[in-house]
Amino acid sequence: MIPIANPDITEKDKQAVLKVLESGMLASGPEVKKFEEEFAAFVGADYGIATSSGTTALDTAVQICGLKAGDRVITTPFTFIASCNSLLFNSVKPVFADIDYTTFNLDPVKVREILEKDPEIKGMLPVHLFGQSANMTELMELAEEYNLIVIEDAAQAHGASHCGRRAGSFGQAGIFSFYPTKNMTTGEGGMLVTSDANTARRARKTINHGRAGDYQHEVLGYNFRSTDLAAALGRQQLSRLEDDNEKRRENARYLTDKLKELDWLEVPEERPENYHVYHQYTVRLRPLNLENHEKAQDYNELKNCFAKVERCRDQLVEHLKEWGVGCGIYYPLPAHKQPLYRKRGYDRYSCPRAETAASQVLSLPVHPALSQSDLEKIVKAVSCFSKKFLR
Numbered sequence: 001m002i003p004i005a006n007p008d009i010t011e012k013d014k015q016a017v018l019k020v021l022e023s024g025m026l027a028s029g030p031e032v033k034k035f036e037e038e039f040a041a042f043v044g045a046d047y048g049i050a051t052s053s054g055t056t057a058l059d060t061a062v063q064i065c066g067l068k069a070g071d072r073v074i075t076t077p078f079t080f081i082a083s084c085n086s087l088l089f090n091s092v093k094p095v096f097a098d099i100d101y102t103t104f105n106l107d108p109v110k111v112r113e114i115l116e117k118d119p120e121i122k123g124m125l126p127v128h129l130f131g132q133s134a135n136m137t138e139l140m141e142l143a144e145e146y147n148l149i150v151i152e153d154a155a156q157a158h159g160a161s162h163c164g165r166r167a168g169s170f171g172q173a174g175i176f177s178f179y180p181t182k183n184m185t186t187g188e189g190g191m192l193v194t195s196d197a198n199t200a201r202r203a204r205k206t207i208n209h210g211r212a213g214d215y216q217h218e219v220l221g222y223n224f225r226s227t228d229l230a231a232a233l234g235r236q237q238l239s240r241l242e243d244d245n246e247k248r249r250e251n252a253r254y255l256t257d258k259l260k261e262l263d264w265l266e267v268p269e270e271r272p273e274n275y276h277v278y279h280q281y282t283v284r285l286r287p288l289n290l291e292n293h294e295k296a297q298d299y300n301e302l303k304n305c306f307a308k309v310e311r312c313r314d315q316l317v318e319h320l321k322e323w324g325v326g327c328g329i330y331y332p333l334p335a336h337k338q339p340l341y342r343k344r345g346y347d348r349y350s351c352p353r354a355e356t357a358a359s360q361v362l363s364l365p366v367h368p369a370l371s372q373s374d375l376e377k378i379v380k381a382v383s384c385f386s387k388k389f390l391r
């Protein structure tokens with residue numbers, strides 16, 4: 001089976017971790033410090049604070065960037081649930097805006113519509129999904145106009161850029177995840193980056209029991225720290241990240257070249273101002289003979305229109321499995337339709353593009369470990385999926 005993700009652990013990675021094991025310094029020490037400096041420099045930020053996961057980096061950012069309980073923050077519903085859970089954990093209310101069709105990320109037009117109606121909104125949490133940056137030029141213009149605190153969820157966008165600037169470096173804080181499926185990994189792990197000294201100081205305290213000096217606890221904090229074991233692995237992975245991202249891009253180009261003519265499928269698009277790092281290579285199943293979905297008035301109507309597409313997608317997943325090709329559906333249900341969010345009344349938001357994307361998307365393997373014959377097999381398997389299923 002060609003896996004959808006394949007963490008790349010080299011002999012050098014193992015040696016770096018072994019060296020830490022033999023040093024006796026297993027907690028947060030010199031490796032963490034170097035990893036923080038190197039990663040922040042890579043992103044183009046002044047400070048990096050390594051954490052135990054992307055989720056804890058995000059939770060820390062939401063806590064310390066100046067948001068208060070009850071504040072409202074605009075975000076995307078088409079993401080992994082941790083993005084908006086970080087708001088709920090801090091009693092901040094997500095306001096869901098619909099996504100851009102091409103990038104799957106927050107649509108600045110929709111964000112503006114919401115801000116015009118609700119100018120008291122305090123923040124914005126854009127996500128750079130699948131390795132492609134959101135339109136940070138327009139989103140940052142809106143943030144300036146409406147005085148918004150911006151926290152970027154770049155958990156899937158290590159090395160991605162927009163207009164030559166790296167994802168994670170636009171807002172007051174940006175966060176990354178080093179979970180094993182990501183473009184680089186430390187096992188579990190995350191990083192908060194910022195160029196604001198005060199934000200960095202507060203983040204550092206919050207992830208370390210609110211500690212200012214030796215057993216001086218100034219604010220309520222957690223243990224969200226990273227370890228030298230994770231950091232040693234992270235430093236090695238970071239040193240290969242740009243080459244690995246280039247390999248992902250090459251693989252994506254190959255897949256797009258071979259799959260773009262299929263009339264039942266839409267290949268991912270890279271916007272010209274973006275450098276896409278293809279954390280995922282995500283295609284859409286195009287609904288053939290389905291003209292009325294644009295007129296659908298509500299979620300249930302839309303769901304019926306797209307139920308057929310979902311059934312075809314299930315068949316495609318099965319078909320790929322038979323061919324030995326792994327795939328993934330990221331994400332089958334937008335956040336505002338998740339049971340937790342429904343219970344809290346968030347399904348009142350209407351985000352038809354996010355809702356239809358959830359029915360259409362399918363991610364194919366694109367990771368750097370794919371061989372030429374793997375790529376050929378993926379193309380063959382997808383191409384021979386009978387389009388009759390889609391009619």
Ligand SMILES: Cc1ncc(COP(=O)(O)O)c(C=O)c1O
Binds near residue numbers: 053080127155
């Ligand atoms: C968009 C997004 N945000 C946040 C996270 C949370 O990161 P972690 O799994 O490292 O806690 C993830 C992880 O998959 C993610 O994809």
